[in-house]
Each structure stands twice: as C-alpha cells, then as structure tokens.
Amino acid sequence: MLGPVTTGHPTSPRPHRRGRSRRTRAVLVAVAVAVVLAVAVAVAVLVVPLVRPAGPRPLFQLPVACGETWQLGTYPGHDDYDVDLFPTEGRAWGRPVLASYAGEVTVAGINGSLGGRTPEDPDGPRGRGGGYWVKIDHGGRWETQYLHLLEPPLVRVGQRVAQGEQIGRVGSTGNSGAPHLHYEQRRGWEKVESYFDGAPSGITHDDTEYTVRRESNNCPPG
Numbered sequence: 373m374l375g376p377v378t379t380g381h382p383t384s385p386r387p388h389r390r391g392r393s394r395r396t397r398a399v400l401v402a403v404a405v406a407v408v409l410a411v412a413v414a415v416a417v418l419v420v421p422l423v424r425p426a427g428p429r430p431l432f433q434l435p436v437a438c439g440e441t442w443q444l445g446t447y448p449g450h451d452d453y454d455v456d457l458f459p460t461e462g463r464a465w466g467r468p469v470l471a472s473y474a475g476e477v478t479v480a481g482i483n484g485s486l487g488g489r490t491p492e493d494p495d496g497p498r499g500r501g502g503g504y505w506v507k508i509d510h511g512g513r514w515e516t517q518y519l520h521l522l523e524p525p526l527v528r529v530g531q532r533v534a535q536g537e538q539i540g541r542v543g544s545t546g547n548s549g550a551p552h553l554h555y556e557q558r559r560g561w562e563k564v565e566s567y568f569d570g571a572p573s574g575i576t577h578d579d580t581e582y583t584v585r586r587e588s589n590n591c592p593p594g
C-alpha cells in the first residue's frame with residue numbers, strides 16, 4: 373500500500389494568509405485606536421465645555437440706545453424669563469437693537485418664517501418663530517438672543533461685537549403681533565432672569581402679565 377504522495381513542500385497557503393491577516397489586524401487596531409481617540413477628542417471638545425459650570429454673569433445692559441426708557445414685559449403664554457421690549461416714546465419700527473454685552477455672534481439669520489409685517493403693512497401676514505434674529509455668545513456659557521428684527525441682521529456669524537454695537541433694527545418678523553424686541557438671557561442651556569446694569573428685571577415667569585420700565589445704560593465707554 374502506498375502512502376499519500378507528497379512533495380515535501382506543504383502547499384497550504386496558510387502562512388501567506390496569516391501574513392495578510394496580520395496586516396489586516398494591524399489596520400483594524402489602528403482604525404480602532406483612531407476612532408477611540410476621535411471620540412475622546414469629541415467628548416473633550418463638545419461635552420466638557422457644556423458640563424463646566426457657567427462663569428460669572430456679565431454686566432449686561434439693555435439692548436437699546438443709551439438714555440432711552442423702554443417698557444419690559446411679559447404675558448401668559450410667552451415663556452418664563454422672556455422679555456418683550458417696547459419704547460415708551462416714539463415708534464418701535466426700525467429702532468436700533470444693540471448688543472447687551474461684548475461677544476461673538478453665533479446666529480444671524482431667520483428662525484421660523486418672516487411673515488409680512490412691515491412698517492408699511494403692520495397688520496400683514498404673521499410669520500412663525502423668531503423671524504430675523506441674532507444670538508451672541510458672551511463666553512462663560514452666557515448668551516443673549518434678539519428676535520423679530522425688521523431686516524437681515526447687521527452682523528454675521530463669527531463676528532465679534534462690542535457692548536452697545538448695533539446688531540439690527542426693531543421689527544415684527546416671525547410670530548409677532550406688533551413691532552417690539554423679544555429678548556432673552558441664557559446661562560448654559562437655560563433661560564434665566566434677565567439682569568440689566570446689574571439689577572434683575574423682575575421677569576421670572578409668564579403666569580401673569582407684568583411690565584416694568586427701565587432706562588438704558590448701554591452707553592459708549594468714557
């Protein structure tokens with residue numbers, strides 16, 4: 373009986389395949405390490421700043437011209453801490469909207485839809501949401517928002533603005549009944565009571581209608 377005939381040279385391609393799979397494993401390990409590093413960097417960059425405690429409250433000023441007196445108010449169904457600003461003298465249309473504090477513009481665009489309420493057609497079709505709006509990041513997780521502007525904002529995303537710099541004009545775009553400025557101060561993800569010139573506005577809820585008058589101290593330095 374003859375045994376199996378062999379050449380003496382194993383033809384199994386296994387050593388070869390093992391070489392390839394070793395390279396494949398090395399690539400997979402490299403990819404896995406890269407993914408883990410990317411996730412770690414993303415967590416560090418995105419999440420850590422969000423869970424860090426907020427910095428001290430900036431010395432916000434009323435977002436309207438120095439020396440003017442405006443009525444600050446809210447009404448049931450508004451939202452807690454939201455402030456609507458109306459001038460106590462003169463008409464609201466086109467009045468300058470100023471940055472409450474220095475910062476970087478993070479939003480300058482349209483929220484919802486504009487609608488068609490203009491100085492020429494104040495009872496035109498009502499829009500949705502905030503209309504033309506601006507959001508400013510003041511650092512330390514503090515932000516301010518300015519809604520229902522008349523025209524496209526005068527600032528662009530990424531722009532640094534100084535306290536008192538004009539960012540837009542008062543209008544009635546979006547879901548707005550009459551020309552006014554809807555304004556919010558935010559700490560982290562949350563709206564908070566708006567303070568102006570170091571003093572609380574007193575607008576902390578929307579259970580009842582509430583108004584208060586304040587004079588703007590958003591004055592040029594010096």
Ligand SMILES: [Zn+2]
Pocket residue numbers: 450454455456553554555
């Ligand atoms: Zn409002």
